[in-house]
Amino acid sequence: RSKKRKKLVKIRYYRCILLLLEQRLAKK
Structure with a gap:
């Protein structure tokens, strides 16, 4: 029933x- 919710x-x-990875790369 809550397929959309799971996707979100x-x-x-x-x-x-992705944000965490970007921050790590920016730190280097």
């Missing part, structure tokens, strides 16, 4: 990880 959560999580 996944995208949100993915974006968070």
Whole structure:
């Protein structure tokens, strides 16, 4: 029933990880 919700959560999580990776690269 909440397929959209799960997808949104996944995208949100993915974006968070990307931000963390960008910050790490910027620090180097």
